[in-house]
């Protein structure tokens with residue numbers, strides 16, 4: 147199982163790697179520095195205070211459609227106490243190959259030896275900058291995102307992993323083989339689907355499935371108005387083919403007010419991804435949890451509304467030169 151939580155010295159608490167990622171990109175672009183992490187286990191920190199390493203959280207573009215999940219790993223020269231949750235979890239961890247490429251963890255069939263997400267609880271509003279962390283919780287609850295009052299330890303025993311971060315769910319989904327997607331289940335708002343059913347391309351989603359699936363596809367982003375932008379428009383390349391035309395179109399757009407991005411914790415990361423995607427030889431893949439509705443006024447086509455920026459994932463993939471043969 148990947149370790150997804152550690153104590154961050156700069157942030158002053160135990161954080162999930164996805165929170166560290168957002169905070170990393172919230173730093174001014176010219177002056178970003180990696181954080182210093184310690185073991186998430188309080189007893190272990192008190193005894194040995196081992197340094198641990200954050201992997202991939204500071205990464206820019208992905209190299210393939212199989213996204214590299216950010217995670218923590220132990221530091222060779224920094225041992226943990228024997229009872230540390232990291233030591234217990236490490237027993238089931240697959241070996242890291244020499245390239246440092248750390249995928250394929252989902253193939254280990256030990257009970258809850260992976261971070262496969264079982265429950266997705268979409269947020270209903272943005273997490274604003276400066277708000278207390280919604281993810282902060284006492285350390286040692288490593289395999290479970292459920293709130294403590296819900297019994298974090300019980301959650302581990304039951305082997306349930308809950309998250310409100312779509313990005314964690316997408317990283318999990320993208321690293322699953324097709325067979326595993328048919329086999330693993332995910333519960334969202336009380337409804338259970340297979341991972342195979344979870345994500346639908348825009349061209350395949352039906353009106354009946356609207357609002358109950360993750361929609362994804364390639365997209366281009368436009369800042370508007372050009373001279374003094376107030377919005378980014380994320381325009382999907384494909385359309386909602388199974389929906390009726392609106393004003394002669396089936397196009398799908400996500401409107402992101404720049405003010406909204408600036409106010410929310412996830413905004414800096416999304417803005418950074420948008421800027422990266424505009425570089426040559428990069429493309430943007432968008433995953434969103436929300437409702438597709440007909441655009442109003444004189445506008446044509448559809449828009450996808452995301453209630454919280456946590457429900458929007460932008461992945462920038464760098465095209466390999468070989469793909470352009």
Ligand SMILES: [Zn+2]
Pocket residue numbers: 185186187190191196226227230231232233
């Ligand atoms: Zn430890």
